[in-house]
Amino acid sequence: MAYFKTYPIHTFIIVLGLFLCYNCSSSKQHSPIDDFNTAKDIEAFVHHLTPQNKYFTVNQSLYFEHPNCRQVVQALGIKPWYKSDIDGNGYNDLLVHSRWQQTNYLAVLMVFPENQYALKMISDEGCNCARPTQTTQHTLIEFFHFDDTLYQKSWFDIMSFARQFNQLPIHTIDPYRDTLIYKFGEVIEYHSTATIQEVTSLHFKTLSCLGHCPIFEMRINQDQTATYHAIKDHLRKGKFKANIDQIEFRKLMGLLQYIQVKSLKDQYKRNDLTEPVTELIIHFRDGTTKKITDASYQGTRGLGQLYHLLIDLRKNQSWESIQ
Known part of the structure; x- marks a missing residue:
């Protein structure tokens, strides 16, 4: 009798296992x-x-x-x-x-x-x-x-x-x-953990480059408001303001936390390139500030992607001229 009492349990386990295996395999898409x-x-x-x-x-x-x-x-x-x-x-x-x-x-x-x-x-x-x-x-x-x-x-x-x-x-x-x-x-x-540190504002500036690249300054605040000064930029010239959309703002803040920006170097040089081409200043809720100057647009891979996201904001946000 004990066998017949446990049989439905065995059946349930087998069916559940098949269901889980099917879900695992079905989550894989054909590429x-x-x-x-x-x-x-x-x-x-x-x-x-x-x-x-x-x-x-x-x-x-x-x-x-x-x-x-x-x-x-x-x-x-x-x-x-x-x-x-x-x-x-x-x-x-x-x-x-x-x-x-x-x-x-x-x-x-x-x-x-x-x-x-x-x-x-x-x-x-x-x-x-x-x-x-x-x-x-x-x-x-x-x-x-x-x-x-x-x-x-x-x-x-x-x-x-x-x-x-x-x-x-x-x-x-x-x-x-x-x-x-x-x-x-x-x-x-790769980082196994992200460092959670509240950012109150971010100031990004491009200074120069070898070739053609935009020269501009951008400030982004905790409330998602931003200002953008296009100094030498083929897109536009002058001063502008915008509210950074939620998707891009979360991406920026998430990347900042993930790369553990406070622990990065203050200065990055590359081979014979010593003059900085970018300047990043981040203010934190605890009153501390992190400043990074970079001579290569990619002091680290994570920083390089942060720069790209910031540069792309010139094109993917709705900027309004400041008179």
Whole structure:
């Protein structure tokens, strides 16, 4: 009799398990990337996206200029390309090592609903490679970037060097490895937690650049009001005001919290570029202020995306002239 009493429970558990498995599998959406089997498949798709991609090829042989770079990439077990749902939207994306007219680029082809795609460049040139890695909550990108010190190593040292990365936990801080995530519309540095610090105002200023770029100042307040002074801007000139829409405001504030802006450096330089081209000043509720000057528009990946969001506000908000 005990058997017949427990049988309905067993049935319920089996049915529930099947239902949960079905829900898990059904949350995965079909992506064109699912049908890629060869490098030619990838190249044909990327070329079709835009004429600007006509020089894109898959670095199928994982060729790098320096033999030591080729050896360490091989020792890490890196593949030319990976299918993985990078942003967690249910569609497989593509992490791919590519070449554009003899220059190596690491890229990720993002797939979004309604047949929308974006080819994001993670790095160019140099000895860079990557592979996806999975946590319980996210798909992350393990990004390796090696400098000239690698070229002085012996074969044995390179093998030992590569072995340590395969043994160390993904979140271990290392000068040759970054952990990246697709968040806020871009591939940026991964943080396991965000720092919640109330921002009362943000002041962003572009100072100069090599080439053509807008010179302007923008101030955004906690109540979403903003002022914008277009100094040398092809869109407009003069002073303007607006109320930043809720979506863009939340994106900005969310990114500020996520990148832990208070812990970032006060100054970023890049190679021979020492003069700042951007200035960011953030005021917090606790009375503290954070000022960051940047000579490259991308002191960090997260900062670079913050700059892009701020620059785009010139185009995606309704600005009213201040007389």
